[in-house]
Amino acid sequence: MRKVYLDNAATTRLHDEVFAEMLPYLKDIYGNPSSIHSFGREARKAVEEAREKTAAALGAEPREIIFTSGATEANNIAIRGVARALLQKGRHIITTAVEHHAVLDACKALEEEGYRVTVLPVDAYGMVSPQDVADAIADDTILVSVMLANNEVGTVMPVAEIGKICRERGVIFHTDAVQAVGALPVNVDDLQVDLLSLSAHKFHGPKGVGALYVRKGTKLKVFSFGGAQERKMRPGTENVAGIVGLGKAIELATTGMEAKVSRIKAMRDKLIAGLLAIPDTRLNGHPEKRLPGNVNISVKYVEGESMILSLDLKGIAVSSGSACTSGSLDPSHVLMAMGLDHQTAHGSLRLTLSANNTEEEIDYVLSVMPDIVARLRAMSPVYPGKE
């Protein structure tokens, strides 16, 4: 059976070149970067080279990059780190209703510790308004966290505008850029962010490694303890091969990005047009300001989960929303925040592309989709078109 992987927002296939770069650091140059002998120093050098590549891709300085076990940890270090460090200044945090759970749950945990959290609404496209951010900032606001691009509906947030507001008001600004790296230009100065999280496995790097950009002078309190690695911000023996993989992957993802992105966009638009040709469907998220690889549609009268399983039988891997909560029966918090009703939210499907996809694969998806929808609708008790 042919295999079409359209779940690249959940995770991506490792790039072959990334694997080639990682392998020597597993088998031959396996020293512990903290060791003072040359075996350790070679591993250290590899970590520092990856740090330079990561910094270069973001327009940052190498010493502003902290490697983590992934974006969830990076988001937690950023949010809880700032909250704990600025305890004396205030206890107010601003975020949005459509953030990743790593951000929302970290904020929720802080709420239980006595912090005040403002969760800003979004419009029907999943967009937060910079004016709302400005209005929400109070004297005791210590942090604003707004994602760069949404993982479910692909909406690209006005982060640069929000960054400008935060800087004017003297508030630290964090952005979760997990979905954006390799898809949009991500420059920490253009975006005016103080903290930025990313994850390697979203841009053809390995799972289990991510990074947090921390602008020079930004105060963070450590919450994991042990060795002196990552300037004590993130102790533990470095995942050297993973870090090397991140460095290579971010270099590949951000080199020649425009050509890759325009190809992906063309496939995305074809996919959207084809899916919307099916009656009673709608596109979720912003029509223009959206990630080049994101398609999120609602198919009325059909359960998203049934569509996933039917497509899976045809060798097509897609999802209904974010992977991390796919086990739960609750409808997507993102779609609900955008004002979708329960039924429409439940009938949503996310198809996310990468440079590995081909136009032929898109044609294949579009060739099987109408039949799947028709068959599921025929079984649906709520479908009015039923005889």
Place this chain on the structure above:
Amino acid sequence: MRFAAETGTVMRREIMRQVYLDNSATTAVLPEVAAEMQKVLLDAYGNPSSLHTMGVEAERIKNAARRILAEACGGREEELIFTSGGTEANNLAVKGVARRLKRRGRHLITTQVEHPSVLYACRALEEEGFSVTYLPVDGTGRVRLDALEEALQEDTLLVSVMHVNNETGTVMPVAEIGRLVKEKAPEALFHVDAVQSFGKLPVSAGDWQADLITISAHKIHGPKGCGALWRRAGVPLAPLFHGGDQEAGLRPGTENMAGIAGFAAAARLALAEQSKRAAGLARLKEFFLRAVFAAIPDITVNSPKEAAPHIVSITFPGVKGEVLVHELTRWGIYVSTGSACHSRRADPSHVLLAMGRTPKEIEATLRFSFSPLNTEAELEYTVEKLQQAVAHLRRLTRRK
């Protein structure tokens, strides 16, 4: 080294002999392990949380790995939590228990010779209002059971003791400690940091009456960046961070799948050959010690006779350990002065201090740690170079 010779990727390695004797700091990934990782990275790359076939396949790989590792700890599949390594697992165990149970008590017990990840987690808890007893050790590095008995209180939440010390190889009497804890403070939980022993000595939650056990992949020829905390079912724990349903919400974030698959592969190999490997390591250690004693006068071995078979700590009076490390590096021999995480700090080893060594003695100490990949020929070569280096450095010291 077998791998370097086989693949020869780095130019320098082709010319110079390489003897890696720093296996307590980290180890080489075995080819079989790398092959398992490659499969997960390039073929079975799904996200285990995804509903489609690729997600289901990833979930299956993860749970198979979970079963192997949990059973290796003497527990059940659902009791194991994957982490980014031993440091995180230790933090999760110590802080997770303390924070979750703070209404029941505020007292913890550990030893003065633990890994920094346990010691600093305890210090952080002290700042949060907990009190911590740091038990002393005897001259061999073994925790004093009388001190433990005295320290155990009714409201003690957790006792955290390592199985094998990373600097000296000293084996702690964890079964006796477990018995004592459950006898004197039945409500206290018992955590064992088994990072240095897992895959080398028997690890048994049942025999130790342990509630939590930390293990790490990169000490047993698995990859860096992956570890696990075994937690007996029902043991309460607060997560270190938040954000997803992975690992029962106790450790959110997309799983390090290649790391997990590599960890399980490494454990499978280590466990299948455990007694053979242990016997081989014991032979290497004996061979090494005999050769060192024959070649170099006036040395002290800090590791007790009954220490784990893969770690030897030796003091070479009159020599600076750090200088000796660099001297040996010139000959392609890699050893360390103590734990790797400590090697960039100036302060003397807290482990050897607790064992009653003087700062001067500590400064003159090296750690040699073996793996089954080492050979007697490598050790012969090492002793030869070690003898020359020590003699040379001692002559220099005397001249001053």
